[in-house]
Amino acid sequence: MQVKRPTMADIARRAGVSKVAVSYALNGQPGVSETTRAAIKAIAEELGWRPNSAARALTGGRAQAVGLVVRRPARTLGVEPFFMEFISGVETVLAEHAYALMLQMAGDQEQEVEVCRRWWGERRVDGVFLMDLQTEDERVGAVRDIGLPAVAIGPPEVAGGLPAVWSDDGESIHEIVRYLAALGHQRIARVAGPSGLAHTAVRDAALAEACREAGIPGATVVHTDYTGDAGARAARALLISPERPTAIVFDNDIMAVAALSVAQELSLSIPADVSVVAWDESPLTQVVRPTLSAVTRDIAAYGARSATALLALIDGDDVDSIRDGYAHFVPRGSTAPPPAPR
Secondary structure, three states: OOOOOOOHHHHHHHHOOOHHHHHHHHOOOOOOOHHHHHHHHHHHHHHOOOOOHHHHHHOOOOOOEEEEEEOOOHHHHHHOHHHHHHHHHHHHHHHHOOOEEEEEEOOOHHHHHHHHHHHHHOOOOOEEEEOOOEOOOHHHHHHHHHOOOEEEEOOHHHOOOOOEEEOOHHHHHHHHHHHHHHHOOOOEEEEEOOOOEHHHHHHHHHHHHHHHHHOOOOOEEEEOOOOHHHHHHHHHHHHOOOOOOOEEEEOOHHHHHHHHHHHHHOOOOOOOOOEEEEEOOOHHHHHOOOOOEEEEOOHHHHHHHHHHHHHHHHOOOOOOOEEOOOOEEEOOOOOOOOOOOO
16 A cells, blocks of 8 residues: 655645745745744644655756766675765755765766756756866866856866866875885886776876985886776786886775785795885775785775855855865885885
8 A cells, every 4th residue: 555645735735824924934934924934844843744855946046966976887886985985975955955965876977967967957956076186087077067066076286177176186196106215116116007097197297206205217107997807917027027026006905905816826925025015005905915005095084075065056055165185104014115226
């Protein structure tokens, strides 16, 4: 048996007032006394009435939802902790404000722009997060053109004037290189994410600069799609090369863990033969053996700050970019001085 959802008409009948009065009371509008407003709200609570977000949107109200389109392979979300931790932080803020999160996967930037336009045109969302900013990002101009409130998660220099929530990835790279150089490493490689991502470009430039400052010859950089398979292939190619690096920095934890298996396959010892560093500490980096040296930050707090900024923007506040510090390097069992020259 289907239970009928309570409506404003039901509340009006119980309260002995008009539906207009109920609408005024529940939407915080003038036109009813405070006593009547309180009585109407009590009856609505008793009946279990909840606002119809679709109807509210059609009448010019808010959708009470924000959107996030992720342009990565769907399988990445299941194994890479960053997204789930970021979303958990977002949800803590949204729940406090009775907001929902709409999540959708997209194959490319054009598809993501189309999703944002559809959501906004259908009044499904009040704002969106733009993640994985590109060095040339058409989403930025698109959301500004249609007036869709948006917060960019990434470097402000590519956010096109949108409020950006960002972490100083360049400083993290400098800290890693300084540590490896202090251990005596002179051959460093990095297995990175896609080259078109803005934060990848920041890390690429910082690595080159940090190596120059440390007097280390130019580091080798291999760009991948962040998956474990790609990380394993990149690690294998580096470890069988004539100039095998003595330290490899991976741009996520999944690729770093995959490299442990590749080293075992090649009868190499970590860290005696090669040191390994993972980007973004996770439970995974601490349960493998050896435990992985990693950069660490509070990703859930990063998500919460992003959600707070977006809701403020939706409310019409002036929102500035937020610098979230940087991920600090934590040495563990996977880094040590390089092997002695043969």
